[in-house]
Amino acid sequence: MPFIEELINGTLDQEKFKFYIAQDSLYLADFGRALSLVAARAHTTDHALEFMRFAEGAIVVEHALHAGYFQQLGIQKSTTISPACQHYTRYLLSTAALDQVEVAMAGLLPCFWIYKEVGDYIYKQPQKENNPYQEWINTYAGEEFAGIVKRAINICDEAATKCTPAQQQEMTDAFVTACKLEWMFWDSAWRMEKWPV
Ligand SMILES: Cc1ncc(CN)c(N)n1
Numbered sequence: 726m727p728f729i730e731e732l733i734n735g736t737l738d739q740e741k742f743k744f745y746i747a748q749d750s751l752y753l754a755d756f757g758r759a760l761s762l763v764a765a766r767a768h769t770t771d772h773a774l775e776f777m778r779f780a781e782g783a784i785v786v787e788h789a790l791h792a793g794y795f796q797q798l799g800i801q802k803s804t805t806i807s808p809a810c811q812h813y814t815r816y817l818l819s820t821a822a823l824d825q826v827e828v829a830m831a832g833l834l835p836c837f838w839i840y841k842e843v844g845d846y847i848y849k850q851p852q853k854e855n856n857p858y859q860e861w862i863n864t865y866a867g868e869e870f871a872g873i874v875k876r877a878i879n880i881c882d883e884a885a886t887k888c889t890p891a892q893q894q895e896m897t898d899a900f901v902t903a904c905k906l907e908w909m910f911w912d913s914a915w916r917m918e919k920w921p922v
Pocket of ligand 1: 749752753783787835836837840907910
């Protein structure tokens with residue numbers, strides 16, 4: 726996607742990055758809530774603990790990354806959630822609250838996995854010196870994040886073994902929907918999406 730390509734070579738319009746960070750900060754607050762809801766609904770204490778740790782990671786670690794950029798780039802906190810951000814966060818929250826917990830776990834998985842894939846992809850490209858977005862790149866291409874993603878994938882795989890084929894299909898559907906919403910989130914940042922009305 727153009728947003729990612731320009732992030733890699735450091736040419737991404739700063740206003741687009743600022744828009745992305747402001748929306749992502751709104752996203753992370755709700756992502757943390759969805760993770761906490763799944764923790765509360767998990768069937769095993771191990772899974773509950775893991776989701777609590779994931780929620781803490783989203784709220785503390787990723788927010789710290791954002792806080793650095795908020796200060797460095799003078800980003801204003803956005804009070805208007807973009808259509809794509811609202812769609813994505815409401816999808817995660819409603820799935821976490823109302824769907825079977827394994828389906829909610831699958832819906833949350835792209836939030837981990839896609840960022841790791843994007844981070845790894847970026848790291849394989851020739852690195853630009855003094856890239857203003859390097860800290861963002863390092864967070865998602867790092868080993869610590871890779872370990873978290875592996876744990877999230879393993880939990881979903883383990884949870885799926887307890888599900889019927891129909892329930893597994895629902896997990897896959899939720900995963901695919903969230904992948905599409907991840908795409909839409911990048912795209913909306915690129916377009917600095919506004920409400921048409
Ligand atoms: C939209 C989105 N998706 C996933 C991530 C990584 N947790 C994120 N920061 N923002």
